[in-house]
Amino acid sequence: VDKDGALDEFSPLFRAPRRKMLRNVSILLVLLAAGVAAKHVELPAPYKDHCILDDKQNLYDPSRQFDIKWFDVNLDLAPSERWKQIGAAYKTQISELIGVLIDLITPVFPNAVDFVDDVFADMAPKLAQPYRDEIYSISEVTGIPLGRITMYNIFYEIFTVCTSIIAQDKDGHLTHARLV
Numbered sequence: 001v002d003k004d005g006a007l008d009e010f011s012p013l014f015r016a017p018r019r020k021m022l023r024n025v026s027i028l029l030v031l032l033a034a035g036v037a038a039k040h041v042e043l044p045a046p047y048k049d050h051c052i053l054d055d056k057q058n059l060y061d062p063s064r065q066f067d068i069k070w071f072d073v074n075l076d077l078a079p080s081e082r083w084k085q086i087g088a089a090y091k092t093q094i095s096e097l098i099g100v101l102i103d104l105i106t107p108v109f110p111n112a113v114d115f116v117d118d119v120f121a122d123m124a125p126k127l128a129q130p131y132r133d134e135i136y137s138i139s140e141v142t143g144i145p146l147g148r149i150t151m152y153n154i155f156y157e158i159f160t161v162c163t164s165i166i167a168q169d170k171d172g173h174l175t176h177a178r179l180v
Contacts, residue, residue, distance in 0.1 A: 079130030121147035
């Protein structure tokens with residue numbers, strides 16, 4: 001405990017919840033890896049592994065690239081406000097996407113929804129700021145349970161093996177890099 005009465009990272013009271021969270025994440029990753037290795041699950045329609053159909057038709061239409069609605073994410077807003085407009089606009093699609101992920105997991109792990117809702121909701125308060133407030137806000141605006149929003153965001157980071165970095169130089173210029 002530090003001079004202000006807060007737990008420091010070396011406190012046994014701090015380490016116990018961290019150990020429980022790491023154990024739960026480890027269990028989930030082992031189960032997911034075992035499930036993926038043991039059983040192939042076809043993607044439900046209309047999702048496919050690629051954008052080119054068997055008849056060589058390319059589903060990507062470059063002439064429609066600007067048909068996608070654009071949003072400005074104002075990073076000067078409070079984290080709980082940044083994603084509200086996008087979350088509200090895409091709450092159905094976000095719910096459907098998470099539903100597909102759950103449909104892929106449940107044949108291997110039948111209690112996946114309960115596990116996700118419990119374990120990942122317990123993880124959410126431990127996320128670093130401002131990420132935590134963003135996750136809570138997206139869950140609130142979409143009406144999707146907190147555990148599912150948390151799971152999808154962690155799942156995305158872990159299984160894409162992809163890292164994004166945004167940095168700002170002394171002149172205020174932003175640089176975005178993605179390591180794939």
